[in-house]
Amino acid sequence: MDELDRERKLELVKKHINSYPDFPKEGILFRDIFSVFNDQTASEVLxxxxxxxxxxxxKSVDAVIGLESRGFLFGPQIANTLSVPFIPIRKKGKLPGELVRIEYSLEYGKDVIELQKDSLCGKSSVLIVDDLLATGGTMKAACDLIKSCGVDVAECFVIMELSGLGGKSKIPAPFHSLICYD
Structure with missing residues (x-):
């Protein structure tokens, strides 16, 4: 796809991303990727x-890692495109079996993400995907978790980036966003 076609397609997708002021709390402008799925053309273009x-x-990619929960919307599709497995990273207590986990800091507290320990066996490089990068805390934690398992992060990929929050600067791996909001 040439650059002009790509820009036209990005504008179509952006036009279908709804914004909700003061959600989930006052002062936040929420960008809703679900609204893209309400339009078949916009969904296909995305x-x-x-x-x-x-x-x-x-870089070679052996698996696609999707971050809970909107990364699950795109991860399996990307894994199918690349003909590799899809692996979820979930919040604490949501996955069965033997797990690896990492605790990380949030603006007001801590959280934990987990991954099934055997899911990375034989993998050397992964693509991490989510819908949105804001402050970067969860994506950084995912990178740290993957790297603690001896696996390289080929790229962190998101649909939307809120660049004004500086999250990209925290990501210790190559990073790409389709749409960047200031």
């Missing part, structure tokens, strides 16, 4: 843009 990007990743 899938094309995603596939175009992930096929261009230079």
């Amino acid at each position: 899938q094309e843009l995603i596939a175009d990007h992930v096929k261009s990743i230079e």
Whole structure:
């Protein structure tokens, strides 16, 4: 896809991302990726843009990691595009079996994410995907968790980035967003 076609498609997707002021709390402008799925054309165009990007990743990818929960919307599709497995990272207490976990700091407290320990066996490089990067805490924690298992992060990929919050600066791996909001 040429650059002009890509820009036209990005504008179509952006037009279908609804914004909700003061959600989930006052002062937050919530960008809702679900609204894109309400329009078949916008949804298909978003899938094309995603596939175009992930096929261009230079590093080899052995698996796609989706972050709870909206990363689960895109992770399996990307994994199918790359013909690799999909692996979820979930919040504490949501996955069965032997797990690896990491605790990380949030603006007001701490959280824990987990991954099934055997899911990374034989993997050397993964793509981490989510819908949105804001402050970067969860994405950084996911990178740290993956790296603690001896696996490289080929790229962290999101649909939307809120650049004004500086989250990208926390990411210890290559990073790409389709849409950037200031």
